[in-house]
Amino acid sequence: MDLNGKVAVITGAAVRIGRSMAMALAEAGVDICIHYRSSKEEAEQTCSEIRELGRKSLAVSADLSDSHQAAHLIMKTAIAEFGRVDILINSASVFENKNLLTSSEDDWDSHLDINLKAPYFLCQKFAKSMQRGQTGHIINLVDWRAQRPGTAHLPYRISKAGLVTLTECLALELAPNIQVNAIAPGAILPPPGQDYSYLEKRAEQIPLKRAGCPQDICDAxxxxxxxxxxxxxxxxxxxGEQFTPGV
Ligand SMILES: NC(=O)c1ccc[n+]([C@@H]2O[C@H](COP(=O)([O-])OP(=O)(O)OC[C@H]3O[C@@H](n4cnc5c(N)ncnc54)[C@H](OP(=O)(O)O)[C@@H]3O)[C@@H](O)[C@H]2O)c1
Incomplete structure (x- = not known):
């Protein structure tokens, strides 16, 4: 796809990896609808930096726990502003270290709603919005752990495994007009509440012996x-962390 003049919706794009992807796409000539939940100031700041690059930008707030309603609001707002959407990036996520014995029903619901149900309905609304002759891309942010068994982050891991399955199934259902792919990051940024020593420790077991950075995700x-x-x-x-015993 020639990116110049295209329109992207990115969830969770006010901060961290989502923000980096928004800036990288804006630099490539894409107009961006930034979705956020609580990071209002950061979302507005990101929008203003995108406008400084000469691209259009809009911030929309929605809680993805209310998955179906939020998906409707985000796509409706983006299409009202830009006329169409060419690229959907599902990046917003929750990541809690719960396993079978420590997780509650709320933990299950929040991971499955935000990490899987919201992307599902965003993909549906995006696909339904396509106009005759229009092509598009969906990119889902998953995790290399999604495809591997492990004892930590169980509801998260299950939600991301579902998102991998959604990616593979939609690649068939939405072909040939929409390409559907996923990016599975490894250690890129420390989780909220942790500092970079978390990544340094992880780096010891990464074959390339270092953590990644948001630019690595933007390149992919x-x-x-x-x-x-x-x-x-x-x-x-x-x-190469996906080939290690892992966590
Ligand atoms: N960071 C890594 O090293 C790493 C590793 C593996 C996979 N990933 C995946 O890569 C993607 C980006 O990672 P990240 O670390 O940048 O993500 P993140 O900081 O964990 O989350 C991104 C955004 O998700 C939004 N969010 C959380 N709960 C929400 C809700 N109920 N409704 C709406 N939005 C909500 C938050 O928006 P607000 O701030 O506006 O509330 C948050 O800023 C995620 O899908 C993550 O699972 C990241």
């Missing part, structure tokens, strides 16, 4: 969006 994103013959793929950006 641009590759997938510019590729016209890749769909249904999960691209690990993890320094």
């Amino acid at each position: 994103l641009l590759f997938l969006l510019r590729s016209d013959f890749v769909t249904g793929e999960v691209l690990s950006v993890s320094g």
